[in-house]
Amino acid sequence: MTRLETIDRLIDMLVEEMPEYAQEAAAVPRSEDERRALLRALMNVRPPMPASERFLALQDGLLCDEVERRGIVDVSSIKPSALDPRLAVWRGDITRLRVGAIVNAANAAMLGCFVPLHRCIDNAIHSAAGVQLRLACAELMQGREEPTGEARITPAFDLPADYVAHTVGPIVAGALTARDCELLASCYRSCLDAAAAAGCASIASCCISTGEFGFPHEPAAAIAVWTVRAWLDAHEGSGRPIDHVIFDVFSEQDERLYRNLLDGYDDKEE
Known part of the structure; x- marks a missing residue:
């Protein structure tokens, strides 16, 4: 799975949890930077509740890779x-x-x-x-x-x-x-x-x-x-x-x- 595919999958999973953001999410362009900003925004508004093992595996992989990239x-x-x-x-x-x-x-x-x-x-x-x-x-x-x-x-x-x-x-x-x-x-x-x-x-x-x-x-x-x-x-x-x-x-x-x-x-x- 590419980085953009991982981001989009995480967005889809968050929108499934918070369907009130579906229309806004669909309007965001497909560039990687814009989709990554959308993912962060959805994470910011997500209430405190357990996440699925699949979501956490994808999220953890993405975030750990990003901190490695930042150094x-x-x-x-x-x-x-x-x-x-x-x-x-x-x-x-x-x-x-x-x-x-x-x-x-x-x-x-x-x-x-x-x-x-x-x-x-x-x-x-x-x-x-x-x-x-x-x-x-x-x-x-x-x-x-x-x-x-x-x-x-x-x-x-x-x-x-x-x-x-x-x-x-x-x-x-x-x-x-x-x-x-x-x-x-x-x-x-x-x-x-x-x-x-x-x-x-x-x-x-x-x-x-x-x-x-x-x-x-x-x-x-x-x-x-x-x-x-x-x-x-x-x-x-x-x-x-x-x-x-x-x-x-x-x-x-x-x-x-x-x-x-x-x-x-x-x-x-x-």
Whole structure:
């Protein structure tokens, strides 16, 4: 079966589950890129429910092939900070990282982003992990909402990571408050706790709350670095396995902020 045939078969199976999208699906042109975008959109809107073994076999094969094409990056190959070798900065697609856990900036429902083809990290992670991730999150949540600053962990399914730590960051609608900063720090600590409890030796975190949730980038980066470093110091020699934390950034602005913090970190600033 060709790649396009696999995509079309998966689309057909999703439309069978969700016939309300049949007309829209039929209108999408036959090019591979457009059909692949349609498949992602249908996966984005699919409710959390079991999928057939045939669907999962085709989906898993497609997603694993795609991450191989994008190029898997092992965290051991990322240059550590000269100031603190436990920390590193990497600019790129977090779904490419082979790491113990990656952090997903989720919303309170913690079921992934239902907006078709949305550019948020929640959508990207769920789209690359497969439909199993939404079902795993739904089974964890049981219809509840996740409090801000806490974290839950699931398998990563078709991602090269072992786990996904899902956390809900603070939403900053006006002036930044001390409570916003406390909650953001709690997100990082909670993700580290969850990953350590799962036995992870490494974790890669996105820039929590700095996208749709409006947390200013500069204080967010400082909180991330200081909180993670304090957690690692506090758990050194305690049997907690995490010894490698990667700050995964998307923009040049965030890369510059994190590199400045890690290259010029001063303990007196704590």
